[in-house]
Structures are given as C-alpha cells and as structure tokens.
Amino acid sequence: DAKTTQPPSMDCAEGRAANLPCNHSTISGNEYVYWYRQIHSQGPQYIIHGLKNNETNEMASLIITEDRKSSTLILPHATLRDTAVYYCIVRREQGAQKLVFGQGTRLTINP
C-alpha cells in the first residue's frame, strides 16, 4: 500500500473550516484514499473515503487532486469535539483489508 505524508500538527479556530492535507504521490490506480480520526482515549473512527471523485458526507468533504497524488479532508465548521488525530490511509482494495496507519495529523480546535 502507498505511503502517505501528513503534517504532524495543525490548529484551527472553532467554527472555521479545517483543511487537512495528505500527500500520497505513489498511489496506484486502484487504491482508495481513506480518512479516520482518533479522539483521545477512543478507537479510530471512519470519516470518509474516495477513489477519484470528490466525496461529501455528513462529517466531512474529501477533495482528491486530478493526478490523485494528494488529497484534502475538509471539516466545514470545526467544533471543539473535532480535536483528534486524523489519519490519511491509502488502501489497495475494497472489503476486509488491514489498515496501515501513519503518524497522522494532530488537529487542535481552539475556542
């Protein structure tokens, strides 16, 4: 599975959009981009995933560049409860496959 690169930490003001970048320059054509987050003392939580097209759900939006070498997770109106470590993961196939986590980005939402 392709390696991902994320900034180690970011800050964002409450109520503003949080934009979390991820580089995955070696991604293959059949690999998906997944985002999970881990709030302190909890297990990771799935947020969103995509292959080529931009995706949106009730939690976030995922913007994938045309060459698919990078993506951005957008939390449109960040709240204090969004403070967490966010992991960008590239995975080869759908279905039951292990997740390979990196270091992630520690996002702090400030009041």
Added chain:
Amino acid sequence: GAGVSQSPRYKVAKRGQDVALRCDPISGHVSLFWYQQALGQGPEFLTYFQNEAQLDKSGLPSDRFFAERPEGSVSTLKIQRTQQEDSAVYLCASTREVTHEQYFGPGTRLTVT
C-alpha cells in the same frame, strides 16, 4: 446498535505474566482485526480473522502473541510471558465483509510493570 466492545479496558500485568484480552465484535460482522498502538504512534496491524479462520497473522510481533476466534464471533488476544515492550493499547475492529468501514472498539490499555 451496540458497537465493538473490549474488556478489560485497563490491565496491569507484572513482567512474565500471561494476559488475555477480549473483543466482542458487532453482531454479524464477518471480519475481525487486532491492532497494537504504542504511546504516541498510530495503530499497527497484528492479525485478521474471517469468521473463525485466521487469515493473516503477519503483524504478531513474536510467538508470545496468540489470537483466536473459535466460533467466529468473540476473539481473544493472548500474550504470554509479558514484557515491558508489550505495554500499549490493543484495539479490535470488525467489519462486514464487503464494506469499506472498520468499526473500532475503545481498546484495552495494557501496562506491563
């Protein structure tokens, strides 16, 4: 509905003791994963079950680590002769066979003294 549950939530073991960590996946979930998360690090894959079959145990760090899922539901991760480097949070996740999303439990924090 109920999510993935793990017990105990916290375990302190003396070096050399054996421990058993339990995972109750979401009912009907075919696949079950164990991950180990050291302090300040992302989770690392240990092993994977599809029903009762252990299809991948490539992440188990040593032969002291053993996992089972005899009836295809509850799983137990056993660590024999615990060492200080085994101190970590052990996470369990389950998934329906063809879904993208892994559902994680809260983890068991193991401290070996």
